[in-house]
Amino acid sequence: MKATEIRNKLINKNLKVTPQRVAILNAIAKLKNHPTAENIIDFIKKNHPNVATATVYKVLDVLVANELIKKVKTEKDVMRYDAIIENHHHLYCSESDRIEDYVDDELNKMIEKYFSKKKIKDFQINDIKLQIIGKFNK
Amino acid sequence: MKATEIRNKLINKNLKVTPQRVAILNAIAKLKNHPTAENIIDFIKKNHPNVATATVYKVLDVLVANELIKKVKTEKDVMRYDAIIENHHHLYCSESDRIEDYVDDELNKMIEKYFSKKKIKDFQINDIKLQIIGKFNK
DNA sequence: TTATTAAAAGAGAATGATTATCTTTATAAA
Protein backbone atom coordinates (compact mmCIF):
# COMPACT_ATOMS: atom_id res chain seq x y z
CA MET A 1 0.00 0.00 0.00
CA LYS A 2 1.44 3.35 -1.02
CA ALA A 3 2.09 6.08 1.50
CA THR A 4 -0.21 8.49 -0.30
CA GLU A 5 -2.95 5.90 -0.33
CA ILE A 6 -2.68 5.53 3.42
CA ARG A 7 -2.60 9.29 3.88
CA ASN A 8 -5.77 9.64 1.86
CA LYS A 9 -7.55 7.00 3.91
CA LEU A 10 -6.82 9.01 7.04
CA ILE A 11 -7.69 12.34 5.45
CA ASN A 12 -10.97 10.97 4.15
CA LYS A 13 -11.94 10.14 7.70
CA ASN A 14 -10.88 13.56 8.97
CA LEU A 15 -8.07 12.01 10.92
CA LYS A 16 -4.76 13.74 11.38
CA VAL A 17 -1.98 12.13 9.43
CA THR A 18 0.75 11.12 11.84
CA PRO A 19 3.80 8.95 11.19
CA GLN A 20 2.54 6.53 13.85
CA ARG A 21 -0.83 6.07 12.18
CA VAL A 22 0.76 5.63 8.79
CA ALA A 23 3.24 3.11 10.17
CA ILE A 24 0.52 1.14 11.93
CA LEU A 25 -1.76 1.02 8.90
CA ASN A 26 1.24 -0.07 6.90
CA ALA A 27 2.11 -2.77 9.44
CA ILE A 28 -1.38 -4.24 9.38
CA ALA A 29 -1.31 -4.31 5.60
CA LYS A 30 2.07 -6.06 5.61
CA LEU A 31 1.50 -8.50 8.45
CA LYS A 32 -0.53 -11.42 7.26
CA ASN A 33 -2.70 -13.70 9.36
CA HIS A 34 -4.60 -11.01 11.22
CA PRO A 35 -1.99 -9.71 13.64
CA THR A 36 -2.47 -9.19 17.33
CA ALA A 37 -1.64 -5.85 18.91
CA GLU A 38 1.60 -7.45 20.05
CA ASN A 39 2.53 -8.48 16.50
CA ILE A 40 1.92 -4.93 15.35
CA ILE A 41 3.90 -3.44 18.22
CA ASP A 42 6.87 -5.69 17.47
CA PHE A 43 6.77 -4.84 13.79
CA ILE A 44 6.47 -1.12 14.40
CA LYS A 45 9.27 -1.01 16.93
CA LYS A 46 11.74 -2.40 14.42
CA ASN A 47 11.63 0.79 12.42
CA HIS A 48 10.23 3.17 14.99
CA PRO A 49 11.76 2.07 18.28
CA ASN A 50 10.34 4.95 20.25
CA VAL A 51 6.67 4.42 19.53
CA ALA A 52 4.86 3.82 22.80
CA THR A 53 2.86 0.64 23.27
CA ALA A 54 -0.13 2.66 24.42
CA THR A 55 0.04 4.66 21.21
CA VAL A 56 -0.38 1.53 19.16
CA TYR A 57 -3.47 0.59 21.15
CA LYS A 58 -4.86 4.09 20.84
CA VAL A 59 -4.24 4.19 17.11
CA LEU A 60 -5.83 0.76 16.67
CA ASP A 61 -8.91 1.96 18.51
CA VAL A 62 -9.13 5.03 16.34
CA LEU A 63 -8.73 3.00 13.16
CA VAL A 64 -11.41 0.52 14.24
CA ALA A 65 -13.75 3.36 15.24
CA ASN A 66 -13.26 4.89 11.81
CA GLU A 67 -13.65 1.58 10.05
CA LEU A 68 -10.23 1.55 8.47
CA ILE A 69 -9.50 -1.82 10.05
CA LYS A 70 -11.57 -4.42 11.86
CA LYS A 71 -11.31 -6.34 15.07
CA VAL A 72 -11.59 -10.07 14.63
CA LYS A 73 -13.24 -12.34 17.16
CA THR A 74 -11.59 -15.66 17.90
CA GLU A 75 -11.98 -18.27 20.58
CA LYS A 76 -8.73 -17.09 22.11
CA ASP A 77 -8.57 -14.15 24.43
CA VAL A 78 -6.51 -11.73 22.41
CA MET A 79 -7.89 -9.38 19.83
CA ARG A 80 -6.66 -9.57 16.29
CA TYR A 81 -6.89 -7.03 13.54
CA ASP A 82 -7.79 -7.20 9.89
CA ALA A 83 -6.69 -4.79 7.20
CA ILE A 84 -9.50 -5.68 4.87
CA ILE A 85 -12.72 -3.83 5.31
CA GLU A 86 -14.75 -5.13 2.39
CA ASN A 87 -17.27 -7.78 3.26
CA HIS A 88 -15.65 -11.13 3.86
CA HIS A 89 -15.67 -14.15 6.10
CA HIS A 90 -12.96 -15.95 8.03
CA LEU A 91 -11.36 -19.34 7.82
CA TYR A 92 -10.14 -20.48 11.23
CA CYS A 93 -7.74 -23.35 11.67
CA SER A 94 -8.68 -25.58 14.57
CA GLU A 95 -5.07 -26.67 15.02
CA SER A 96 -3.17 -23.42 14.71
CA ASP A 97 -3.66 -19.69 15.02
CA ARG A 98 -3.96 -19.21 11.31
CA ILE A 99 -6.86 -17.09 10.12
CA GLU A 100 -7.55 -16.30 6.48
CA ASP A 101 -10.08 -14.12 4.78
CA TYR A 102 -12.68 -15.76 2.63
CA VAL A 103 -14.53 -13.74 0.01
CA ASP A 104 -17.48 -15.33 -1.72
CA ASP A 105 -20.08 -13.12 -3.33
CA GLU A 106 -22.21 -16.03 -4.40
CA LEU A 107 -22.43 -17.13 -0.77
CA ASN A 108 -23.24 -13.59 0.35
CA LYS A 109 -26.04 -13.36 -2.17
CA MET A 110 -27.47 -16.71 -1.12
CA ILE A 111 -27.49 -15.72 2.54
CA GLU A 112 -28.90 -12.30 1.81
CA LYS A 113 -31.67 -13.87 -0.23
CA TYR A 114 -32.39 -16.37 2.50
CA PHE A 115 -32.79 -13.71 5.19
CA SER A 116 -34.80 -11.42 2.94
CA LYS A 117 -37.47 -14.11 3.08
CA LYS A 118 -36.91 -15.53 6.53
CA LYS A 119 -37.01 -12.89 9.21
CA ILE A 120 -35.60 -13.39 12.69
CA LYS A 121 -38.16 -12.48 15.32
CA ASP A 122 -37.49 -9.16 17.03
CA PHE A 123 -34.15 -8.70 15.32
CA GLN A 124 -32.95 -6.52 12.47
CA ILE A 125 -29.91 -7.84 10.66
CA ASN A 126 -27.12 -5.43 9.75
CA ASP A 127 -24.37 -7.81 8.81
CA ILE A 128 -23.56 -11.50 8.73
CA LYS A 129 -20.13 -13.01 9.12
CA LEU A 130 -19.25 -16.66 8.77
CA GLN A 131 -16.68 -18.32 10.96
CA ILE A 132 -15.60 -21.28 8.93
CA ILE A 133 -13.69 -23.63 11.19
CA GLY A 134 -11.56 -26.40 9.79
CA LYS A 135 -8.11 -27.30 8.71
CA PHE A 136 -5.74 -25.93 6.09
CA ASN A 137 -4.18 -28.52 3.82
CA LYS A 138 -1.03 -26.48 3.48
CA MET B 1 -31.50 -28.89 34.33
CA LYS B 2 -31.73 -31.73 36.83
CA ALA B 3 -28.85 -32.61 39.10
CA THR B 4 -28.69 -36.17 37.78
CA GLU B 5 -28.65 -34.87 34.23
CA ILE B 6 -25.64 -32.73 35.04
CA ARG B 7 -23.96 -35.60 36.86
CA ASN B 8 -24.41 -37.80 33.83
CA LYS B 9 -22.90 -35.21 31.53
CA LEU B 10 -19.78 -35.21 33.65
CA ILE B 11 -19.66 -38.98 34.02
CA ASN B 12 -20.06 -39.46 30.27
CA LYS B 13 -16.95 -37.40 29.78
CA ASN B 14 -15.04 -39.33 32.44
CA LEU B 15 -14.91 -36.26 34.62
CA LYS B 16 -15.11 -36.47 38.36
CA VAL B 17 -18.37 -35.19 39.73
CA THR B 18 -17.68 -32.39 42.16
CA PRO B 19 -20.11 -29.97 43.78
CA GLN B 20 -18.22 -27.11 42.12
CA ARG B 21 -18.57 -28.54 38.65
CA VAL B 22 -22.23 -29.26 39.16
CA ALA B 23 -22.83 -25.77 40.52
CA ILE B 24 -21.01 -24.14 37.63
CA LEU B 25 -22.81 -26.14 34.98
CA ASN B 26 -26.02 -25.26 36.71
CA ALA B 27 -25.11 -21.59 36.81
CA ILE B 28 -24.37 -21.44 33.10
CA ALA B 29 -27.67 -23.12 32.37
CA LYS B 30 -29.53 -20.63 34.56
CA LEU B 31 -27.72 -17.45 33.56
CA LYS B 32 -28.99 -16.18 30.27
CA ASN B 33 -27.19 -14.01 27.74
CA HIS B 34 -23.94 -15.93 27.67
CA PRO B 35 -22.42 -15.09 31.03
CA THR B 36 -18.87 -13.94 31.59
CA ALA B 37 -16.65 -15.74 34.09
CA GLU B 38 -17.41 -12.89 36.46
CA ASN B 39 -21.17 -13.41 36.12
CA ILE B 40 -20.70 -17.07 36.90
CA ILE B 41 -18.42 -16.38 39.85
CA ASP B 42 -20.95 -13.96 41.34
CA PHE B 43 -23.78 -16.40 40.88
CA ILE B 44 -21.86 -19.30 42.36
CA LYS B 45 -20.67 -17.35 45.37
CA LYS B 46 -24.22 -16.60 46.46
CA ASN B 47 -24.77 -20.23 47.35
CA HIS B 48 -21.21 -21.43 47.65
CA PRO B 49 -19.32 -18.50 49.16
CA ASN B 50 -16.10 -20.41 49.55
CA VAL B 51 -15.55 -21.41 45.95
CA ALA B 52 -12.29 -19.92 44.72
CA THR B 53 -12.25 -17.69 41.68
CA ALA B 54 -9.47 -19.75 40.14
CA THR B 55 -11.58 -22.87 40.56
CA VAL B 56 -14.30 -21.36 38.42
CA TYR B 57 -11.79 -20.59 35.69
CA LYS B 58 -10.32 -24.08 35.95
CA VAL B 59 -13.73 -25.71 35.81
CA LEU B 60 -14.73 -23.57 32.84
CA ASP B 61 -11.58 -24.64 31.01
CA VAL B 62 -12.32 -28.28 31.73
CA LEU B 63 -15.90 -27.95 30.57
CA VAL B 64 -14.85 -26.22 27.36
CA ALA B 65 -12.14 -28.81 26.73
CA ASN B 66 -14.75 -31.53 27.15
CA GLU B 67 -17.27 -29.71 25.00
CA LEU B 68 -19.89 -29.37 27.68
CA ILE B 69 -19.96 -25.61 27.17
CA LYS B 70 -18.51 -23.20 24.63
CA LYS B 71 -16.45 -20.07 24.74
CA VAL B 72 -17.79 -17.08 22.87
CA LYS B 73 -15.86 -13.95 22.03
CA THR B 74 -17.36 -10.51 21.60
CA GLU B 75 -16.01 -7.16 20.52
CA LYS B 76 -15.12 -6.58 24.13
CA ASP B 77 -12.16 -8.41 25.50
CA VAL B 78 -13.84 -10.74 27.95
CA MET B 79 -14.75 -14.30 27.20
CA ARG B 80 -18.32 -15.43 27.57
CA TYR B 81 -19.72 -18.90 27.94
CA ASP B 82 -22.58 -20.70 26.29
CA ALA B 83 -24.49 -23.60 27.80
CA ILE B 84 -25.78 -24.83 24.50
CA ILE B 85 -23.59 -27.20 22.60
CA GLU B 86 -25.89 -28.21 19.77
CA ASN B 87 -25.16 -26.47 16.53
CA HIS B 88 -26.36 -22.90 16.56
CA HIS B 89 -25.44 -19.39 15.56
CA HIS B 90 -25.29 -16.11 17.43
CA LEU B 91 -27.22 -12.89 17.25
CA TYR B 92 -25.07 -9.98 18.40
CA CYS B 93 -26.54 -6.63 19.26
CA SER B 94 -24.44 -3.75 17.96
CA GLU B 95 -25.74 -1.45 20.69
CA SER B 96 -25.61 -3.61 23.78
CA ASP B 97 -23.89 -6.70 25.14
CA ARG B 98 -26.83 -8.90 24.42
CA ILE B 99 -26.09 -12.17 22.66
CA GLU B 100 -28.72 -14.73 21.76
CA ASP B 101 -28.51 -18.14 20.24
CA TYR B 102 -30.06 -18.68 16.85
CA VAL B 103 -31.01 -22.15 15.74
CA ASP B 104 -32.06 -22.67 12.16
CA ASP B 105 -31.82 -26.10 10.62
CA GLU B 106 -33.05 -24.93 7.26
CA LEU B 107 -30.18 -22.45 7.15
CA ASN B 108 -27.69 -25.10 8.24
CA LYS B 109 -28.87 -27.41 5.48
CA MET B 110 -28.62 -24.68 2.88
CA ILE B 111 -25.07 -23.82 3.90
CA GLU B 112 -24.06 -27.45 4.09
CA LYS B 113 -25.44 -28.06 0.63
CA TYR B 114 -23.66 -24.99 -0.70
CA PHE B 115 -20.28 -26.10 0.60
CA SER B 116 -20.76 -29.69 -0.47
CA LYS B 117 -20.65 -28.35 -4.00
CA LYS B 118 -18.32 -25.40 -3.60
CA LYS B 119 -15.01 -26.38 -2.05
CA ILE B 120 -12.62 -23.91 -0.48
CA LYS B 121 -9.14 -24.33 -1.87
CA ASP B 122 -6.71 -26.04 0.54
CA PHE B 123 -9.22 -26.05 3.36
CA GLN B 124 -11.38 -28.75 4.94
CA ILE B 125 -14.46 -27.43 6.70
CA ASN B 126 -15.41 -28.88 10.07
CA ASP B 127 -17.98 -26.40 11.24
CA ILE B 128 -19.58 -23.13 10.25
CA LYS B 129 -20.90 -20.51 12.63
CA LEU B 130 -22.77 -17.38 11.71
CA GLN B 131 -22.26 -14.14 13.57
CA ILE B 132 -25.44 -12.24 12.85
CA ILE B 133 -24.93 -8.63 13.84
CA GLY B 134 -27.85 -6.28 14.21
CA LYS B 135 -30.32 -4.86 16.64
CA PHE B 136 -32.96 -6.38 18.87
CA ASN B 137 -36.37 -4.74 18.64
CA LYS B 138 -37.12 -5.46 22.25
C1' DT C 1 6.68 31.01 7.41
C1' DT C 2 5.41 31.19 11.93
C1' DA C 3 2.06 31.15 15.70
C1' DT C 4 -1.78 28.88 17.66
C1' DT C 5 -4.39 25.20 19.45
C1' DA C 6 -6.48 21.00 19.69
C1' DA C 7 -5.38 16.48 18.91
C1' DA C 8 -2.09 12.94 19.26
C1' DA C 9 1.95 10.69 21.18
C1' DG C 10 5.05 9.38 24.98
C1' DA C 11 5.93 7.27 29.42
C1' DG C 12 4.92 4.53 32.77
C1' DA C 13 1.69 3.31 36.38
C1' DA C 14 -2.68 1.03 37.07
C1' DT C 15 -6.22 -2.22 36.11
C1' DG C 16 -8.33 -6.39 35.82
C1' DA C 17 -9.21 -10.74 33.63
C1' DT C 18 -6.94 -14.92 33.55
C1' DT C 19 -3.14 -18.22 34.97
C1' DA C 20 0.25 -20.35 37.82
C1' DT C 21 1.89 -22.33 41.99
C1' DC C 22 1.62 -24.72 45.86
C1' DT C 23 -1.04 -26.85 49.59
C1' DT C 24 -5.11 -29.06 51.15
C1' DT C 25 -9.18 -31.68 50.29
C1' DA C 26 -12.33 -34.84 48.15
C1' DT C 27 -13.65 -38.18 44.54
C1' DA C 28 -13.64 -42.77 42.65
C1' DA C 29 -12.04 -47.36 42.67
C1' DA C 30 -9.99 -51.32 45.09
Add this chain to the structure above:
DNA sequence: TTTATAAAGATAATCATTCTCTTTTAATAA
Protein backbone atom coordinates in the same frame (compact mmCIF):
# COMPACT_ATOMS: atom_id res chain seq x y z
C1' DT D 1 -12.21 -47.83 54.57
C1' DT D 2 -8.06 -46.92 52.38
C1' DT D 3 -5.52 -45.08 48.80
C1' DA D 4 -4.09 -42.71 44.73
C1' DT D 5 -4.95 -39.06 42.13
C1' DA D 6 -7.49 -35.40 40.46
C1' DA D 7 -9.62 -31.26 41.86
C1' DA D 8 -10.24 -27.26 44.82
C1' DG D 9 -8.53 -23.45 47.71
C1' DA D 10 -5.74 -19.44 48.37
C1' DT D 11 -3.16 -16.13 46.73
C1' DA D 12 0.53 -14.40 44.00
C1' DA D 13 1.86 -13.56 39.32
C1' DT D 14 1.10 -12.42 34.57
C1' DC D 15 0.15 -9.76 30.86
C1' DA D 16 -2.92 -7.54 27.56
C1' DT D 17 -5.09 -3.35 27.72
C1' DT D 18 -6.28 1.18 29.65
C1' DC D 19 -5.49 5.44 32.25
C1' DT D 20 -3.34 9.66 33.56
C1' DC D 21 -0.59 13.21 32.91
C1' DT D 22 2.96 15.67 30.26
C1' DT D 23 5.07 16.80 26.00
C1' DT D 24 5.00 17.05 21.15
C1' DT D 25 3.06 17.63 16.63
C1' DA D 26 -0.19 18.32 12.73
C1' DA D 27 -3.25 21.39 10.64
C1' DT D 28 -4.96 25.95 10.11
C1' DA D 29 -4.75 30.78 9.54
C1' DA D 30 -2.47 35.22 10.10
